[in-house]
Amino acid sequence: MVKPKHILIALVVLIIGVFVAVRLFPSEEKKVKKHFALLSKCVSKASGENPITTASKVQKLRTLLAENCSLKTHIPFFSGNFTGEEVSSLIAQSRLQFSKLSVKFYDLEIDFPEEGMATVTLTVNVAGKMTNGVLIDETHELECVLKKIEDRWLFSECEVVQVLKR
Numbered sequence: 001m002v003k004p005k006h007i008l009i010a011l012v013v014l015i016i017g018v019f020v021a022v023r024l025f026p027s028e029e030k031k032v033k034k035h036f037a038l039l040s041k042c043v044s045k046a047s048g049e050n051p052i053t054t055a056s057k058v059q060k061l062r063t064l065l066a067e068n069c070s071l072k073t074h075i076p077f078f079s080g081n082f083t084g085e086e087v088s089s090l091i092a093q094s095r096l097q098f099s100k101l102s103v104k105f106y107d108l109e110i111d112f113p114e115e116g117m118a119t120v121t122l123t124v125n126v127a128g129k130m131t132n133g134v135l136i137d138e139t140h141e142l143e144c145v146l147k148k149i150e151d152r153w154l155f156s157e158c159e160v161v162q163v164l165k166r
Contacts, residue, residue, distance in 0.1 A: 028153075029110050032118050032146060035153045036105045039064055043091060045101040045128070054095070062088040065155050066147055072159035084154075098136075101128035116148040121161075 042061040045054075065084030073079050078090060095101060106123040113119055122144070127137040145157035 028112065028118070028148075032110050032120060032153050033108060035064060035146065035155075036108060036120070036122070039155070040103050040105055043095070043101070043103045045095050045098055047100045054092075058088055058092045061091060066149065069155060070157045070159075072157075074160060074162070097130055098128045099131050101126070118146040118148075118153060120144045120146065 038060070042057045042064065045057075062084060065087050067084055069082050069084055069087045071078055071080060071082065071087065082090070102125075104125045106125065109121045111119045120143070122142050123139060124142050125137070125139045127135075129135055141161040143157075143159045143161055144155060146153045147156045148154075
């Protein structure tokens, strides 16, 4: 006969096992979301950020990008096909124009149209203060493609979606 105490212990072990499995083996969707959170941290800039922190963020940013990246924006300078190194340099140069910068991603809709590929539609808010004192606060919709290379999700395409103005 099974004692209630054994059932309780088995239930606790099962709950702990499920919790550990979820934490140690996150879903692909969670991995993609985490990648966007890391991108936000790398691109954002705090007031008075020191050069060592800046260099560290730029180095980390490079690890988030595929070898070849396609950018489509309303700014010709930021549109075209680039290497991951070129994209991280463009972002680093852009960060220099800001004394403070915040990049936040919202409403991520993630789809996996084929093995090793994620398409993400999302909203991005870019807010900050430029070194010349101009305040920026823009919100855009983006469509991004990430590719899974060597078990890591890497940004390979990003397009700013034109939203109709009222």
